[in-house]
Amino acid sequence: MEKQEIRTFGRRHGKKLSPRKARLVQTVLPKITPNESENADILEIGFGAGEHVRELASGNPNKIIIGAEPFENGVAALLSRICDENDNILPEYKNIRIWPDDVRLILNQNKFSFSEIWVLHPDPWPKARHEKRRLLNPIFLNLLSENMAQSGKIIIGTDHWEYYDWILSGIQDTKLVVCDFEHETIQTRYQKKNMAHTSETKYMILCKK
Ligand SMILES: C[S@@+](CC[C@H](N)C(=O)[O-])C[C@H]1O[C@@H](n2cnc3c(N)ncnc32)[C@H](O)[C@@H]1O
Secondary structure, eight states: OOTTOOOOOSOSOOSOOOHHHHHHHHHTGGGGSOOTTSOOOEEEESOTTOHHHHHHHHHOTTSOEEEEOOOHHHHHHHHHHHBOTTSOBOGGGTTEEEEOSOHHHHHHHSOOOEEEEEEESOOOOOSGGGGGGOSOSHHHHHHHHHTEEEEEEEEEEESOHHHHHHHHHHHTTSSEEEEEOOOOOOOOHHHHHOTTOOSSOEEEEEEEO
């Protein structure tokens, strides 16, 4: 990531971690940080508390899932749900890797060939003066396309319809096209909050041109 890149996320730290979560961040996280010698199949960007990363992992036991999230409390929440009381990773979550930082850093440092990239409820940055903080701009979408298999897909869902239209209008300046507008609703913490007060989450599925 270039030094001048604009920050697209809010807080990195929330309330103080419980002793267990702080220990998991210290001891388990380093063991499951993505490793250059291992390929990965699926990426979820901004996983929040990680409920969808867990679904992806248990539903795709032969695939490696990378979840990227710079908010430490979100990372700790996911760690606490994938580990048992002895801090061992549960068998159905052994294919999860966690990148506890801005996803652009790992995408600029490595070359991936993801079959799926998920972005559920990206921060909408609704104020006009914050629009530059929106992650899903054409430059970032092209970075995703460079890290995707030819048949790969990017699945984007947001309840913020104005952001949705903004993403759509930027796609013409990318190497991507919309290949579907339909997806079943995926329940995440942010989806349940429905802070945009809209009637549904809208989806778009992007493919390479
Ligand atoms: C509105 S929350 C949605 C969380 C979750 N996907 C959900 O639906 O509940 C957006 C998340 O994206 C993360 N985020 C923002 N910019 C990011 C970036 N550059 N790399 C990785 N995650 C990012 C934020 O930290 C935040 O947790």
